[in-house]
Amino acid sequence: MRFTIASVATVLIGAVAVLATPVPKYTGCSLSSVPFPKESFVDPNNSSNTLPYPAANEKLAKIVLGYGSQNYSCIDGTPTPNGAVATLYDLSCAFAVSPEWADVLTRGAVQMDPTAQLAGIQMLKNMFNAQFIAGVHYFKGDFATPAFEFTDKGKFIGGVAGKIPALSGADAGKRPDNFGAVPSLRLAPKQGMGSTYSTIYRLHTAGGSAPPAKCSWQGQRQIPYAAQYWVYKST
Template sequence: MRCSLLLVPALSASTWAAPAFPKVAAALAPNVQAISDYFNLLASKVQQNRVAGLAPICDLSKLSPPAEAEALGQPAPGLYLKHVAIGRGTQNYTCDLSNSTAIPQANGAVATLYNASCVTSAFPDVSAMLTRASLHFDVADNAALQRLAPADLPVSGTHYFTDLTTPFFGLDSSQWQLGEGKFGKNASTTAPLNAAKGKKGEAAVPWLRLTAKGSGNTGGLQEVWRLETVGGSAPATCKGMPASFEIQYSTQYWFYASS
């Protein structure tokens, strides 16, 4: 039975007590539904487990992608789920200012990855709700404190692009070494119709299956799945947009590795 490297305090904060985090009130005001739904679901799960006397679970071996990800296929044979992270950052775009009807072009993404392995293995539905709620907390505040609001999850890595078609994920830190590497898109499917929209009503970016690009990946990392996306999509045209801009998003990244 395999299990990723985990921080027990993070699980305790996110599954056994409603965590405190700065500027919660400011985030609640315009987005009370998404955030209150998360805390209500969390409180319900915590109470159920306390009554049943159950301990938190950090085993990822029984998790599989949601049914809505069927079009992405299945992880390659022999791979196991090593880590689950919530990614919080921006999808980046460029525009041709000489043509207002031009379509914005993708220009990579930048995100901080937060360790959600324990909360996802224990309560997948809480994890999905947390992914939605986290969009309404400021990226800069999360980065400054190295924790993800509203669950106080610790940083587990970074995500960015080395070129327009090569996303990079780094899961090595002073606390643990989970691996890093470059990936390329293998499959894509439109986010479910009920996927949460972004801060300004932006549609959720597609769900993806990425596979290792080249032979330099470490930690056995072979596949990354982008699931439970929230926001991130660009407007239909460049009308009224600057030459380059960012759209905030949150998502779950599932990391599959070989033995």
């Protein structure tokens, strides 16, 4: 499906119709009825390899769409990860319509021109008087410490605690950088960093993988990607 601003509006307007609330909501919808995505936790090439499930005392707090770039430098002819940067968008009302609609947005986001995407989000914000931006994602200076800062003042600073390949059929990315989807991850917080949330999963990834061949570029190469981040909090 081609991803357009109109398709975003359709999802958000549909969410309001489904919820039938007296006051329309375009963000901040309840996640209590969102089904647990078991299939996203299983290695598509080895069903015995899975991401660890959330703990019994963890509750789903947010689902956000991360849209940005996975960054790479070229060291001795090998693409080397230099972290990532992404803007985070509230996906809760898209999930109120259906997980399938939310997946359409995630898969399609990576295909959008960044300038058009930002202009479209601003247009939707003005149309619906809603703040779709939920935060930012970036890496600390070591390129091994992912950080998330949310507009509600929540934060998460952690590291990889589980990894499996992207789902079968995942969007390979935007041409000419369609080298494949980055893996699904479980992120755990680093102690003493003041994280508000207990676990974050990167699921339903699109794009972001490094070129598979030897590299020769100078500086940093930014590969567009998108992903769902499922954010859990200990209760």
